[in-house]
Amino acid sequence: GDSVTQMEGPVTLSEEAFLTINCTYTATGYPSLFWYVQYPGEGLQLLLKATKADDKGSNKGFEATYRKETTSFHLEKGSVQVSDSAVYFCALSDRTGSARQLTFGSGTQLTVLP
């Protein structure tokens, strides 16, 4: 079945540091890929998405490129801020069969220190 493997956390960075959170996936079809962010006490917010190979999703300084050859969708940001502290989830939605669901990674807790 489909699965998503995320970099283990927690991750602690200083403000303005470079961020990478690794995400790899296994899918039977040709999935769409997503990054969601969850702030304390809230639901999930879409951060960015990509629906086909070599697409780059970007939002609020975050970027991720859909790499079909390496089955990866790593999240990057050049300069993190304290306000980026949250839990980040990589997810996929497969196009085959009746799969109309998101399969999530385990989440990566990011803490940014001033």
Added chain:
Amino acid sequence: KAGVTQTPRYLIKTRGQQVTLSCSPISGHRSVSWYQQTPGQGLQFLFEYFSETQRNKGNFPGRFSGRQFSNSRSEMNVSTLELGDSALYLCASSLTGASTDTQYFGPGTRLTVL
């Protein structure tokens, strides 16, 4: 446009009771999905509804059920509650539920089973 709303936000029940959670999707969205979030199991898919029909169901026991109304609002029900049902229950809506659609999440209902 108003986001996904979920009621109630917090709920405390005892073992053996049943509970009903409600979700109102974004206006115009016809697909509603439910997810369970726990520290141990992470985010797991429960079921997805479109036009009042359940199209997909995750690997949960029959105690978990749901329905969707003609206005796309959805409810989920858990009968004979167990301690392990304590979780954050998230509802998400999308236009059609297609794999390329973005799923927008509500704030969740925090269920505590004592």
